[in-house]
Amino acid sequence: MEPLRIGVLGAARIAAAAIVEPARLTGARLVAIAARDQARAKAFATEHDIERVLDSYADVVADPDVEAIYNPLANGLHGPWNLAAIAAGKPVLTEKPSASDAAEAREVRDAAARAGVVVMEGFHYLYHPVARRLLDVLASGEIGELRRVEIDMMIPPPPADNLRWSFPLAGGATMDVGCYGLHMHRALAPLAGGEPRVVAARAGERAGNPGVDEWLDADLEFPGGATGIVRCAMTADADRMTARIVGSRGEVSAANFVLPHRDDRVTVTAGRAERVEELGRRPSYAYQLEAFAGHLRGGEPVSTDADDAVATAELIDACYGAAGLPLRPRTRL
Numbered sequence: 001m002e003p004l005r006i007g008v009l010g011a012a013r014i015a016a017a018a019i020v021e022p023a024r025l026t027g028a029r030l031v032a033i034a035a036r037d038q039a040r041a042k043a044f045a046t047e048h049d050i051e052r053v054l055d056s057y058a059d060v061v062a063d064p065d066v067e068a069i070y071n072p073l074a075n076g077l078h079g080p081w082n083l084a085a086i087a088a089g090k091p092v093l094t095e096k097p098s099a100s101d102a103a104e105a106r107e108v109r110d111a112a113a114r115a116g117v118v119v120m121e122g123f124h125y126l127y128h129p130v131a132r133r134l135l136d137v138l139a140s141g142e143i144g145e146l147r148r149v150e151i152d153m154m155i156p157p158p159p160a161d162n163l164r165w166s167f168p169l170a171g172g173a174t175m176d177v178g179c180y181g182l183h184m185h186r187a188l189a190p191l192a193g194g195e196p197r198v199v200a201a202r203a204g205e206r207a208g209n210p211g212v213d214e215w216l217d218a219d220l221e222f223p224g225g226a227t228g229i230v231r232c233a234m235t236a237d238a239d240r241m242t243a244r245i246v247g248s249r250g251e252v253s254a255a256n257f258v259l260p261h262r263d264d265r266v267t268v269t270a271g272r273a274e275r276v277e278e279l280g281r282r283p284s285y286a287y288q289l290e291a292f293a294g295h296l297r298g299g300e301p302v303s304t305d306a307d308d309a310v311a312t313a314e315l316i317d318a319c320y321g322a323a324g325l326p327l328r329p330r331t332r333l
Helices: 014-028 038-048 058-062 075-087 102-115 128-139 173-186 284-298 305-322
Strands: 005-009 029-034 068-071 092-094 119-121 144-154 199-206 209-219 227-231 240-247 250-254 265-270 273-278
Touching: 005 014, 005 058, 014 029, 014 038, 014 068, 014 284, 029 038, 029 058, 058 075, 068 075, 075 092, 075 102, 075 119, 092 284, 102 119, 102 305, 119 273, 119 284, 128 173, 128 240, 144 173, 173 209, 173 227, 173 240, 173 305, 199 305, 209 240, 209 305
Parallel strands: 005 029, 005 068, 068 092, 092 119, 144 227
Antiparallel strands: 144 240, 199 209, 209 227, 240 250, 250 265, 265 273
8 A cells, every 4th residue: 555645734742642653653654744833843854754844834735745634733723724634635634623613623524525535533542442342342232231431531731831721722621631531422322322412511710721621520411321421631640541331231441541552451340250351552543544544545434534523523512511611712824
């Protein structure tokens, strides 16, 4: 399979783990990069063997040698630059969430449909065997019918000047980490009678950053009667990214379902029997890039396309509304 030729927008810290290492593992080419600070782009390109440094994001999008775009910019810049890539006819692998709110996500989806290109939202965890195993155990009937889902997404606080605390750039704990827990609830929908809905939410604002949630807890309910909770925060002492799925005859849990390369354990408890399965430490980002390439080269479906992104954005908006916080603003280029 011919290697993908990827252009990178920005020299964000996440890019090293989310695209540089996966490209090395899968054979994709990183052919161009641009950043607001060109010196930073040059340093990033030198460190990570990116072929060329261009003057602007627009130059990367327009470059004829760039086949696909990777967008790891601040949340508020996902939507506008995803739309710019679509307008250039380029497929996009975008960091999550793909837009600032559901209305913008729908605009991205509709533009991608008209252009005939894919926008793949970076919920990389779903492509790893750990997440697949959680779903498979429930689907097998081993733990019975779904009763309860509990997900914790906690990280230490970013520095005070970090863009994840910026309301104009669509920051907040739910946007940054809570969206994983909401997405995992949605992944269970086929086994729970349909999509979950938010029934209540509580949140705490970041001091000095009005409208920005430093923590949020959301209570959810599935049409089949199961309930769930997503607890997310950017106030923790250490990372905690756990998923627990409780059925009528047992439960299955993951020690770190979002970053399984750190801890790939899945524990299944059914009746009095308990077992621990280890599903592999290969990075979830590598599986994600393989799925992106598989779609572009072979037409294979992707689980986190623009339609899926809209449904997740609607759930995020519902959390903010239930918690009494404003929706994230859109950024105009």
